[in-house]
């Protein structure tokens with residue numbers, strides 16, 4: 001089997017300047033895919049990701065675009081159309097939100113989470129469709145969700161959790177609608193992963209420590225665990241996996257806490 005099974009393929013990873021998105025971008029590049037590195041404001045980090053993609057022998061295209069802005073999403077896909085004329089893997093990973101209790105939740109917090117996390121997933125899937133079907137007919141869409149917070153009350157995460165629940169539902173509907181076009185749509189639900197995002201969580205350190213101690217597999221989930229599953233979902237082996245939310249958490253969410 002080829003060591004670069006994704007050679008000639010093009011991936012867009014939203015929010016790939018840092019964290020989980022960056023790990024997914026590097027993993028897909030290692031497997032041969034050219035990668036569009038989307039980010040919002042951290043040019044330095046995005047350039048670093050792009051350099052590491054190119055060190056793996058793939059092409060990287062830096063594409064700044066705020067997922068909260070429909071016009072910027074449209075512009076992003078126009079760039080991909082112009083530069084590559086195709087897209088094989090759409091990875092909707094970027095996320096934003098404000099911490100707080102439900103009673104503290106402002107309209108701004110609700111709209112930020114819903115627009116960046118859920119609405120952008122729908123808009124990206126719609127814009128990606130003609131590119132995903134442009135060559136060889138078909139492709140993969142993967143969203144990054146957080147079931148750790150949609151089925152239980154994760155501290156100060158209510159508005160983001162609601163947007164993640166929307167992502168889970170969108171995954172089911174997109175999967176059914178796009179399957180006849182040879183596009184599979186799945187979501188990955190990571191356990192707690194030590195990224196910059198956790199630094200902004202109230203009680204983030206404490207929650208991460210708990211995950212480190214209690215995850216049945218004996219360690220916390222890391223970015224490469226998520227990247228490996230993303231690569232699997234993009235592979236031919238996963239072609240019949242559709243409409244699923246995959247927990248990648250070492251068994252953590254199966255614990256009775």
Ligand SMILES: NC(=O)c1ccc[n+]([C@@H]2O[C@H](COP(=O)([O-])OP(=O)(O)OC[C@H]3O[C@@H](n4cnc5c(N)ncnc54)[C@H](OP(=O)(O)O)[C@@H]3O)[C@@H](O)[C@H]2O)c1
Nearest residue numbers: 015017018019020039040041042067094095192193195197
């Ligand atoms: N870490 C965890 O424990 C955990 C657990 C469950 C689910 N997740 C999910 O995993 C995904 C990645 O999380 P992470 O921990 O890797 O986060 P992170 O380290 O904070 O990285 C967030 C990424 O998203 C980008 N981004 C933020 N807002 C954006 C916007 N409006 N438009 C475009 N890009 C934007 C950031 O770009 P800039 O660098 O330009 O700011 C950055 O690349 C998210 O969907 C998150 O909800 C994470």
